[in-house]
Amino acid sequence: MLYNKPLNSGLKGMNPASGHFYAVGIGPGAPDLLTLRAARLVEGCDVILAPQARNTTRSLALEAVRPFIQHQEVMLQNYPMERNDQKTRQRWEQLADSVAQRCENGQSVVQVTLGDPLIFATSAYLLQSLAQRMPGAHIHVVPGISAFQTAASRFAEVLTLQEDRLTLMSATNLDAVAQALDQCETLVLYKAGTCIEALVELLRQRNLLSRACLVSCGEQGDHELLVEDLSQWDMTPLSYMTTLIVKIGRRTWQEDVSV
Numbered sequence: 001m002l003y004n005k006p007l008n009s010g011l012k013g014m015n016p017a018s019g020h021f022y023a024v025g026i027g028p029g030a031p032d033l034l035t036l037r038a039a040r041l042v043e044g045c046d047v048i049l050a051p052q053a054r055n056t057t058r059s060l061a062l063e064a065v066r067p068f069i070q071h072q073e074v075m076l077q078n079y080p081m082e083r084n085d086q087k088t089r090q091r092w093e094q095l096a097d098s099v100a101q102r103c104e105n106g107q108s109v110v111q112v113t114l115g116d117p118l119i120f121a122t123s124a125y126l127l128q129s130l131a132q133r134m135p136g137a138h139i140h141v142v143p144g145i146s147a148f149q150t151a152a153s154r155f156a157e158v159l160t161l162q163e164d165r166l167t168l169m170s171a172t173n174l175d176a177v178a179q180a181l182d183q184c185e186t187l188v189l190y191k192a193g194t195c196i197e198a199l200v201e202l203l204r205q206r207n208l209l210s211r212a213c214l215v216s217c218g219e220q221g222d223h224e225l226l227v228e229d230l231s232q233w234d235m236t237p238l239s240y241m242t243t244l245i246v247k248i249g250r251r252t253w254q255e256d257v258s259v
Helices: 036-044 060-068 085-104 123-130 147-154 174-180 192-205
Strands: 021-025 047-053 073-079 109-113 139-142 166-170 186-190 212-216 225-227 242-247
Touching (some): 085 123, 123 139, 147 186, 147 212
Parallel strands (some): 021 109, 021 139, 047 109, 166 186
Antiparallel strands (some): 186 242, 212 225
């Protein structure tokens, strides 16, 4: 099993171990928002695996860790940007073969990913594939600051208090988004840039536009866009990497009726 292993096995001293794989979250893309553990692993590994979308020459994750790159081999991983589960998994199965072979040869491999490796990240595909190819004790996950934390921090936005329910989901299914608005006090939507017009219309119908804010390309310099109040925003095209937060209401402490 992937996670049936001693706590911090392979992470002692935060130095990468020979033959081990590390899925490392590096946060929103600012080098100073990497954790100390993430920085040490990137600095000390043999191979850095970085994502690169097809038809682009840029890797945001690689740019974020450049201050920590010295002698390491860098592998750019292209992945399909389409909603085809079979093609996606086939690509990651091929990559898993390559990673497992390198680890078997005694190399340490770090895959860097924006945000957190377990939250809407491509790392999840590779972790699932490697679980069939490597000992579980040689596979590790290092958490990173996720997009929803970055977005909330830009406005000092409190996400939960007392009994508030926080829902985190993709924005791509509008019917599911509409249902979620009735089931929580704070709704966080990833990938909002791809369907922002429909989302704005839905929030307008629910009288929630003034309670919604968004961050596009958070912590990415001149590319960053902050919208604190969607009711005051003149809509513009957005990046795929857009997070939208809707503060629906508050849920106060409830009496424990089970006593």
